[in-house]
Amino acid sequence: MTVPGVALELTAIEVAHLTSLVEQFSALVTEQESDAGDPAIARLVPDAYADADAAREFRALTESDLLQRRAADAGLVLATLLRDGAPLRPEELDAVSAEAVVSIPLDGERLSAWLRTLTALRLVLATRLGIRTEADGDVDDPRYGVYEWLGYRLEGLLQAIDG
Amino acid sequence: MTLTLPQDDLDLARTASGPWQTVVWNDPVNLMSYVVHVFREYFGYSAARAQQLMLAVHHDGHAVVAEGAREQMELHVQAMHDYGLWATVREAGA
Numbered sequence: 412m413t414v415p416g417v418a419l420e421l422t423a424i425e426v427a428h429l430t431s432l433v434e435q436f437s438a439l440v441t442e443q444e445s446d447a448g449d450p451a452i453a454r455l456v457p458d459a460y461a462d463a464d465a466a467r468e469f470r471a472l473t474e475s476d477l478l479q480r481r482a483a484d485a486g487l488v489l490a491t492l493l494r495d496g497a498p499l500r501p502e503e504l505d506a507v508s509a510e511a512v513v514s515i516p517l518d519g520e521r522l523s524a525w526l527r528t529l530t531a532l533r534l535v536l537a538t539r540l541g542i543r544t545e546a547d548g549d550v551d552d553p554r555y556g557v558y559e560w561l562g563y564r565l566e567g568l569l570q571a572i573d574g
Numbered sequence: 575m576t577l578t579l580p581q582d583d584l585d586l587a588r589t590a591s592g593p594w595q596t597v598v599w600n601d602p603v604n605l606m607s608y609v610v611h612v613f614r615e616y617f618g619y620s621a622a623r624a625q626q627l628m629l630a631v632h633h634d635g636h637a638v639v640a641e642g643a644r645e646q647m648e649l650h651v652q653a654m655h656d657y658g659l660w661a662t663v664r665e666a667g668a
Contacts, residue, residue: 435594530658
């Protein structure tokens, strides 16, 4: 299946907030490993076997590569979010520039990195929000709004790709 | 030269070649459209097959998405984890 390219349109304020989110995600996967006990990392590197010993052995072999690939994906996404070579910051935008539309062309590896990173961000946020079933989610928690927004943007990308 | 293998070797051979499975588990976070996308892109399944497998994951809690040698299944599971799906390796019939 060949994935065609898409042009994603976001407002500058969305780009600025997403930049900050992906930077935090990159720090998380760069600095931590699952034995540090963070359930969000554990969700990114889940058990590959029901048997605890087999799962531990598999994780020992694969975890660091898996987290490095998440960091590499995050790096690709951050590069697509730069404007004139610099990251957008929410505090540097005024009411008008915040709403300016930014078009981000995505194809190949960059598109794959976007899909995987939006998904991984949702997995991390879901862990932080305690989402264990589809009915969970505290609508008053601002992070839940971010979680929903990520899902909305991911769905939009998937519709553009797979129709 | 022996023409028959000792029983131990036969058991080993059976274990090494026995069918293993890649199982994808339901989770409340991943979008249905994303799971379909992953099955199409990674396994090369048709849209209909990918949709059917996604629905099996969603309704039954899990689905076997591939079968074969253990090493191959471990590669599939790593790829599924790369995509953010929750997948495990198991022996067929286990």
